[in-house]
Amino acid sequence: MSLPRRRFGCACCGLAAALFAGRLAAQAPASGRGFVVPGYRPAPASDEKGLWSLMDRVEGELKLSRFVVRDPALNEYVRGIVCRLAKDHCPDVRAYVVRTAQFNASMAPNGMMEVWTGLLLRCGDEAQLAAILGHELGHYLRRHTVERWRDARDKSDFGTFLGLGLAVAGLGAVGQLAQLALVASTFGFSRDQEREADEVGLELMTKAGYAPVAAAEVWEQLIAEYKAGTAERSRQLLFATHPDPEERMGTLREAAAKVGGESGDRGHERYLAKLSGVRAQLIGDELALRQYARSELVFERLLARWPDDGQLWFAKGEVFRLRGEDGDGARALAAYARALETKNAPPETLRGTMLVELKAGARDRAQAAFEAYLRAKPGAADADALKMLLAQ
Amino acid sequence: MTRVDVGRWRAARALAIAAALVVLAGCAAQVQRQTPELRRETGKLTRIVVMPLDVELAQLTAGGLEEPHAEWTEAALRHMRAALEEEAKARKVALVDFQPERGAPADRETSLDLVKLHRAVGVSVIVHQYLGAPLPSKDGKFDWSLGPAVESIARSHEADYALFLFVRDSYATGGRVALIVIGAALGAFVPGGAQVGFASVVDLRTGDIVWFSRLERPHGDLRTPDAAAETVKALVGDSLK
Numbered sequence: 001m002s003l004p005r006r007r008f009g010c011a012c013c014g015l016a017a018a019l020f021a022g023r024l025a026a027q028a029p030a031s032g033r034g035f036v037v038p039g040y041r042p043a044p045a046s047d048e049k050g051l052w053s054l055m056d057r058v059e060g061e062l063k064l065s066r067f068v069v070r071d072p073a074l075n076e077y078v079r080g081i082v083c084r085l086a087k088d089h090c091p092d093v094r095a096y097v098v099r100t101a102q103f104n105a106s107m108a109p110n111g112m113m114e115v116w117t118g119l120l121l122r123c124g125d126e127a128q129l130a131a132i133l134g135h136e137l138g139h140y141l142r143r144h145t146v147e148r149w150r151d152a153r154d155k156s157d158f159g160t161f162l163g164l165g166l167a168v169a170g171l172g173a174v175g176q177l178a179q180l181a182l183v184a185s186t187f188g189f190s191r192d193q194e195r196e197a198d199e200v201g202l203e204l205m206t207k208a209g210y211a212p213v214a215a216a217e218v219w220e221q222l223i224a225e226y227k228a229g230t231a232e233r234s235r236q237l238l239f240a241t242h243p244d245p246e247e248r249m250g251t252l253r254e255a256a257a258k259v260g261g262e263s264g265d266r267g268h269e270r271y272l273a274k275l276s277g278v279r280a281q282l283i284g285d286e287l288a289l290r291q292y293a294r295s296e297l298v299f300e301r302l303l304a305r306w307p308d309d310g311q312l313w314f315a316k317g318e319v320f321r322l323r324g325e326d327g328d329g330a331r332a333l334a335a336y337a338r339a340l341e342t343k344n345a346p347p348e349t350l351r352g353t354m355l356v357e358l359k360a361g362a363r364d365r366a367q368a369a370f371e372a373y374l375r376a377k378p379g380a381a382d383a384d385a386l387k388m389l390l391a392q
Numbered sequence: 393m394t395r396v397d398v399g400r401w402r403a404a405r406a407l408a409i410a411a412a413l414v415v416l417a418g419c420a421a422q423v424q425r426q427t428p429e430l431r432r433e434t435g436k437l438t439r440i441v442v443m444p445l446d447v448e449l450a451q452l453t454a455g456g457l458e459e460p461h462a463e464w465t466e467a468a469l470r471h472m473r474a475a476l477e478e479e480a481k482a483r484k485v486a487l488v489d490f491q492p493e494r495g496a497p498a499d500r501e502t503s504l505d506l507v508k509l510h511r512a513v514g515v516s517v518i519v520h521q522y523l524g525a526p527l528p529s530k531d532g533k534f535d536w537s538l539g540p541a542v543e544s545i546a547r548s549h550e551a552d553y554a555l556f557l558f559v560r561d562s563y564a565t566g567g568r569v570a571l572i573v574i575g576a577a578l579g580a581f582v583p584g585g586a587q588v589g590f591a592s593v594v595d596l597r598t599g600d601i602v603w604f605s606r607l608e609r610p611h612g613d614l615r616t617p618d619a620a621a622e623t624v625k626a627l628v629g630d631s632l633k
Contacts, residue, residue, distance in 0.1 A: 156455025
């Protein structure tokens with residue numbers, strides 16, 4: 001009884017191998033393929049069109065989402081950078097700024113790009129943002145989604161036939177291992193695509209006149225954040241499908257050095273000005289995550305770039321005030337004081353000062369800060385609540 | 393940094409599991425109602441807003457992935473809408489297509505969120521009303537609701553009811569059929585394509601789901617007009633008069 005079954009199983013396995021061997025051989029994304037043509041649309045009955053249409057519907061929902069940041073100046077700015085990078089492909093790509101306080105951006109096969117606000121907060125200049133946008137455009141230009149879909153489909157087809165064949169042959173455990181290897185290889189495929197998108201991104205930003213080194217800096221910054229010991233969940237999310245960031249940073253730094261390194265446009269002051277309409281919200285969203293070690297690092301890094309920015313000094317003070325560990329009160333007050341020396345300290349700097357002074361028992365100084373707060377922000381919604389705190 | 397949105401398919405997968413459970417449990421009841429018939433005012437046709445049909449057609453690959461198929465989905469939407477019109481005629485009600493550009497901006501967003509809410513509520517109805525996981529608080533009653541937010545649709549479309557419809561329909565590829573045949577020869581059951589879905593009629597004064605129907609079957613087609621009409625009849629044929 002077991003003999004014919006076993007033989008059939010092997011034949012089945014052989015059939016599957018014959019069916020799919022050709023496809024599997026051509027799996028890795030080949031570097032050097034051309035970009036899609038401008039105005040590209042997939043064939044109506046294709047798998048690619050299926051993916052596009054699905055994302056068209058998702059985009060229809062996204063357009064109405066309250067998480068999309070509507071600030072017209074910011075949107076026009078991001079759109080401008082996309083067009084500077086994408087050139088003839090500009091009309092095929094739509095960028096949406098989405099209010100999510102994490103470092104990420106994504107590209108759908110139909111040209112829908114999401115740029116998360118956590119990414120905007122973290123960039124030190126326009127060139128860094130351009131590096132990420134260029135990377136995302138790389139995914140679009142090389143049609144990575146459909147490539148990955150086909151990879152997953154072929155491997156799952158192969159894995160299913162293989163699993164059936166091996167199970168029939170009485171080698172079920174081998175089948176499971178083989179399927180695990182296939183799953184791992186789809187992740188590997190994804191990492192290859194990320195490397196390719198890095199290459200394309202660097203090419204686009206260099207052609208557009210941005211300083212190529214900014215691409216490596218982005219990863220450097222991200223690595224430092226992870227080393228601050230937080231964001232474990234984001235690590236899993238991003239790093240399962242992305243290459244090791246240290247490797248990535250090294251590769252990008254070498255490649256950037258070859259194509260101009262430090263020279264090129266940075267858009268340092270321009271970036272800050274264009275973000276001004278939403279920056280207070282981005283800072284508030286970052287603080288709300290209560291990942292203080294990470295936030296402290298982010299704000300310190302940004303302060304190294306804009307040392308006289310009151311919003312950033314305020315943000316740093318807030319990190320210490322909210323964390324409230326030993327010595328944080330003094331640190332918060334120092335940061336607030338530095339903010340108040342700048343031109344753009346938010347009124348809430350005085351509110352923070354008041355709360356920290358009150359906690360330290362310095363009632364007079366708390367009272368003075370409270371009065372200064374009301375002068376800076378007449379009709380503040382929290383005035384009565386603060387007054388109650390002072391009266392206690 | 394690329395991702396494909398798979399949330400839509402997750403609901404379909406939950407329903408596929410539901411369908412399998414239905415087969416095992418031999419559950420019979422299809423339609424649930426809160427009221428025996430539609431509210432009608434003399435001299436006026438009852439107006440029902442057809443919400444954007446939440447329909448996706450896909451081919452089922454050998455490996456069990458559902459590959460969205462745009463042409464089939466577009467054809468299905470056309471055929472289903474036409475078939476709904478026939479059903480409406482038989483009931484003497486007026487169907488009005490939902491138009492996202494109508495109404496205040498906040499209303500528009502709420503209206504489309506309701507389509508997503510219906511997706512979630514519908515799955516809950518199936519799990520708790522049909523699949524042997526009853527909620528003690530319901531005490532056997534069918535009293536599900538999308539809540540008063542549906543007023544935004546009533547406002548922008550001057551209608552009495554809204555029809556929500558969710559269908560995921562998949563068709564086995566050649567590879568999948570081969571697997572089914574091989575599997576059958578070896579005594580293993582490999583599921584093929586399936587049609588799963590549900591429809592609700594919602595009272596726009598309250599948000600209550602006054603009528604609910606579900607469909608889970610291994611056959612049925614939406615790619616041609618006649619087959620789509622058959623599916624629509626199977627889904628809404630027993631709806632309120």
